[in-house]
Amino acid sequence: MLKLYDSLTREKREFVPVTKGEIKMYVCGVTVYNKMHIGNARTYVSYDIMREYFINFKNYKVLYIQNITDVGAVVGDADRGEDKIEKQARLAGLHPMEVVDMYIKLMWDGLDALRNRRPNISPRATGHIVEIIEAVQAMIASGSAYVAGGDVYIDVSKIKNYGCLSGNTLEALSAGYRIEAESKKRSPHDFSVWKSAGPKSDLKWNSPWGMGYPGWHIECSVMSQKYLGNTFDIHGGGADIKFPHHENEIAQSYALHGCQPVNYWVHTGMLNVDGAKMAKSAGNFITADDAITKFGARELRWFFVNCHYGSPTNISAESIAATEAGYERLATYFYNLKQNAGNAKNAELDKLLKDLANKFEASMDDDINTPNAVAAIYEFIKLTNPIIVSKQYNLGNISAITEFFSKVNQVFKVFDFLTETGGKPDDREAKVKQLIEERNNFRAAKNFAEADRVKQEILALNVELYDNKDGTTYRLK
Numbered sequence: 001m002l003k004l005y006d007s008l009t010r011e012k013r014e015f016v017p018v019t020k021g022e023i024k025m026y027v028c029g030v031t032v033y034n035k036m037h038i039g040n041a042r043t044y045v046s047y048d049i050m051r052e053y054f055i056n057f058k059n060y061k062v063l064y065i066q067n068i069t070d071v072g073a074v075v076g077d078a079d080r081g082e083d084k085i086e087k088q089a090r091l092a093g094l095h096p097m098e099v100v101d102m103y104i105k106l107m108w109d110g111l112d113a114l115r116n117r118r119p120n121i122s123p124r125a126t127g128h129i130v131e132i133i134e135a136v137q138a139m140i141a142s143g144s145a146y147v148a149g150g151d152v153y154i155d156v157s158k159i160k161n162y163g164c165l166s167g168n169t170l171e172a173l174s175a176g177y178r179i180e181a182e183s184k185k186r187s188p189h190d191f192s193v194w195k196s197a198g199p200k201s202d203l204k205w206n207s208p209w210g211m212g213y214p215g216w217h218i219e220c221s222v223m224s225q226k227y228l229g230n231t232f233d234i235h236g237g238g239a240d241i242k243f244p245h246h247e248n249e250i251a252q253s254y255a256l257h258g259c260q261p262v263n264y265w266v267h268t269g270m271l272n273v274d275g276a277k278m279a280k281s282a283g284n285f286i287t288a289d290d291a292i293t294k295f296g297a298r299e300l301r302w303f304f305v306n307c308h309y310g311s312p313t314n315i316s317a318e319s320i321a322a323t324e325a326g327y328e329r330l331a332t333y334f335y336n337l338k339q340n341a342g343n344a345k346n347a348e349l350d351k352l353l354k355d356l357a358n359k360f361e362a363s364m365d366d367d368i369n370t371p372n373a374v375a376a377i378y379e380f381i382k383l384t385n386p387i388i389v390s391k392q393y394n395l396g397n398i399s400a401i402t403e404f405f406s407k408v409n410q411v412f413k414v415f416d417f418l419t420e421t422g423g424k425p426d427d428r429e430a431k432v433k434q435l436i437e438e439r440n441n442f443r444a445a446k447n448f449a450e451a452d453r454v455k456q457e458i459l460a461l462n463v464e465l466y467d468n469k470d471g472t473t474y475r476l477k
């Protein structure tokens, strides 16, 4: 039985879809004002794994929406302020839509490299201004929102259950609130759904309240409900946007339809880098494309598979090296499996494979517990290695094992050894290391002609070389 941890009820619950056999899920997409970072990538790979499991193991038809926030997120995620995209455009001397197009392309490049399936729909906020204005009008008409100058705010005192997701009830919020200077709000906890735009702004639309643009929260409410209905199955995003973003989506749903928008709120844990929250100021901010260059896309995805999606996780060169050591064991196992077949079918091997299949599905059913699923795979390898070494199995066993791992790979999408080199560990590795050493020796002896010759020899092995201050690293292509 499939169970998911729902952040709203704070428990693992049996998953029951609104419509039998179908899952409708919405995941908050990136705000496209700079390059996607490795934390964003962790979140989207996590939902890709979930989605593929629902499709390939649970036979659901999945409608997966991941929006693109191309207006409305303001600097500092405050209620008012400069739009993040507009600010970036101003600094770069570009039109905001040039900024948007550039970072959307880079985002897909990164997610494609990480082997994510593209969403069924990736709606852009700027393509839904008409629907957003209609929603704001409806909330004003029902008395849940009010106009203040050219802005429109939700009156949170009118919202049933405000704070139900994050625990930030009005009482809890009132304890520590700061009075905002020049605020037009009735209460400091009210939040904007429509914001007036100044004359210099390039991102603005005509509305009943003057020229302006939508708030970030209303965009996601409108786009999710347009494509998935007033109450749909799964809403995702990182734990950092539970409040205020998701809390306010719930408030807007009550204001618009008087109901919860979602049956399962599923949040990913934050990815930290080298033990610290990622921040430009801390110098540990890694873009997804830099991480892909440094560690490799398959390596990153495997690292994410090894972590539970809901747990805060630390990424470092050491943690990647640790998951890679496990990967090498798997690749070696498959290499040996294909080399050592004998003639007789091994019934014990079949039974252990069946046990693995059961454990794999039980782990994934248990709130997509990928680390437990991986542990079950390692246990299988450990238990069956003696059989492989003793060659007491046949081609029938091999195809059963390969078939199972191929099915798992529809979800994990990392087991390249199943196809590429037939399980043989890449033999370029040792050669490249030896050549790098040779080249270093030539460089140290200032024999640059020879050093360059060796470099060409390395590149001919289809390898990328990176010379940096700590030495030379490489990536097999």
Ligand code: AMP
Pocket: 028, 029, 030, 031, 032, 038, 039, 040, 041, 042, 043, 236, 237, 238, 239, 240, 241, 268, 269, 270, 271, 272, 278
């Ligand atoms: P943003 O573009 O900042 O709105 O983020 C896009 C998505 O990535 C949201 O679902 C965020 O919750 C998620 N996210 C942002 N930072 C991290 C992080 N460090 N680790 C995991 N997910 C993150």
Ligand code: ZN
Pocket: 027, 028, 029, 220, 237, 245
């Ligand atoms: Zn959102």
